[in-house]
Amino acid sequence: MRLPKPKKTTLSQSDYAYNYLTKKLKFQYLSSGAFASVYGKKDHKRVFKIGHIDDNYLEYVKLVGLRNKNPHLPTIYSVKLFKYEHDWGTETYYVIEMERLLPFDKVGRRKGLKEHKRYQQQLGIVYIQDMEDPMRSMKPSTRHGKQLQKVLDKALDEGSPDMHSGNIMWRKHGKSYQLVVTDPVA
Numbered sequence: 001m002r003l004p005k006p007k008k009t010t011l012s013q014s015d016y017a018y019n020y021l022t023k024k025l026k027f028q029y030l031s032s033g034a035f036a037s038v039y040g041k042k043d044h045k046r047v048f049k050i051g052h053i054d055d056n057y058l059e060y061v062k063l064v065g066l067r068n069k070n071p072h073l074p075t076i077y078s079v080k081l082f083k084y085e086h087d088w089g090t091e092t093y094y095v096i097e098m099e100r101l102l103p104f105d106k107v108g109r110r111k112g113l114k115e116h117k118r119y120q121q122q123l124g125i126v127y128i129q130d131m132e133d134p135m136r137s138m139k140p141s142t143r144h145g146k147q148l149q150k151v152l153d154k155a156l157d158e159g160s161p162d163m164h165s166g167n168i169m170w171r172k173h174g175k176s177y178q179l180v181v182t183d184p185v186a
């Protein structure tokens with residue numbers, strides 16, 4: 001997908017997060033990484049992720065596109081870019097609406113390991129949490145796994161691998177879980 005042009009706004013990134021997402025929409029802060037923060041609401045299936053554009057993440061977003069059907073890729077519903085003029089210069093940030101996923105470590109150890117084994121077989125990813133670059137060793141056997149590998153290969157052209165357990169999440173799917181790669185490059 002092509003990214004939209006940044007729109008001028010009267011809200012800085014922090015105002016958007018605190019005033020608009022939390023006060024107006026009543027979303028709560030859930031978590032953040034090095035670049036972005038994520039806001040969610042109880043019983044709401046979608047979250048907002050907000051962050052600075054100078055991060056390779058948007059390259060991944062372009063590759064994933066909107067409403068991708070591959071279960072290993074996050075479902076993204078909308079991407080907005082905003083431009084705010086501070087006294088000191090322009091701040092450009094993104095707001096992405098995407099499906100809410102579960103943290104990798106949140107799925108109980110035993111259950112997680114069981115799912116993990118299945119993904120070892122399907123994707124050939126071994127010991128995700130301790131590997132520096134699990135993508136290089138991927139040997140996917142499924143169609144979706146192969147497609148994931150292609151997307152990750154392209155994403156890696158733009159940045160360096162960052163596939164630690166904070167950047168891989170689970171999607172609850174009936175009684176089982178699907179492994180979703182949310183933020184593979186830095």
Ligand SMILES: Nc1ncnc2c1ncn2[C@@H]1O[C@H](COP(=O)(O)OP(=O)(O)O)[C@@H](O)[C@H]1O
Pocket residue numbers: 030031032033034035036037038047049051055057098099100101102103166167182183
């Ligand atoms: N779709 C999501 N649903 C729920 N939490 C999320 C989602 N995406 C990310 N998070 C949480 O927010 C944190 C930061 O998001 P991430 O995509 O890793 O951004 P970055 O590392 O660039 O700041 C993640 O570690 C994860 O815990």
Ligand SMILES: [Mg+2]
Pocket residue numbers: 033034166167183
């Ligand atoms: Mg991250």
